[in-house]
Amino acid sequence: MSTTSPDAPRPPLPPFSRETAIQKVRAAEDAWNTRDAKRVTQAYTANSRWRNRAEIFQGREAIQAFLERKWAKEQEYRLIKELWAVSENRIAVRFAYEWRDDSGQWYRAYGNENWEFDALGYMAVRHASINDLPIKPEERKFHWPQGRRPDDHPSLSDLGL
Known part of the structure; x- marks a missing residue:
């Protein structure tokens, strides 16, 4: 995919090694755990x-609106991501997160x-x-x-998830 971004490089850059892919995954996890959509x-x-569950949308403004909506609903959100596979400029991730709704x-x-x-x-x-499982x-x-x-x-693997 050719670059269309006027932004400065955001390392690590592709092609990814296993190590740089793990860095990219952890950076994403850390950012999402801030719950700062911007x-x-x-x-x-x-x-x-993006395709997130059944929603399909495009662009930073749509992503920000989606995340603001998501985190307004998903209270006390905590996320763990784990590298599943990597090839060139693609990364596959598995994840789990816990949250509660406004009813508790x-x-x-x-x-x-x-x-x-x-x-x-x-x-x-x-x-x-993504699939949601109600838990106690x-x-x-x-x-x-x-x-x-x-x-x-x-990690997810350590937790048996």
Whole structure:
């Protein structure tokens, strides 16, 4: 995919190695755990194409609106992402996140994402498939304070998820 972004490079850049893909995945996880929609959108090309569950949309403004809507609903959101596969400018990720709704019901969402990056390291395409599982509060596994997951917190594989 050719670059269409006037933005500065956003390392690590493709082609990705396993190590640089892991860095890209952790950077995405860290950004999403801020729940700062404007900050998160800066990782995507201006015309990035998304499919998130059944929604399909394009562009940073649409991404920001989607994320603001998402995080207004998904309270106490905590996310873990894990590299699944990498090839050239594409990364496959599996993830899980926990959240509760305004009635107090907790959920664990499980999903997979396929990412494609431009030459400057911005995500140009994102496809996400996600399933929500209602859980009891005592079944929660993500207990760190809101924000970045601590480095010593278990990964999805460590948690058996």
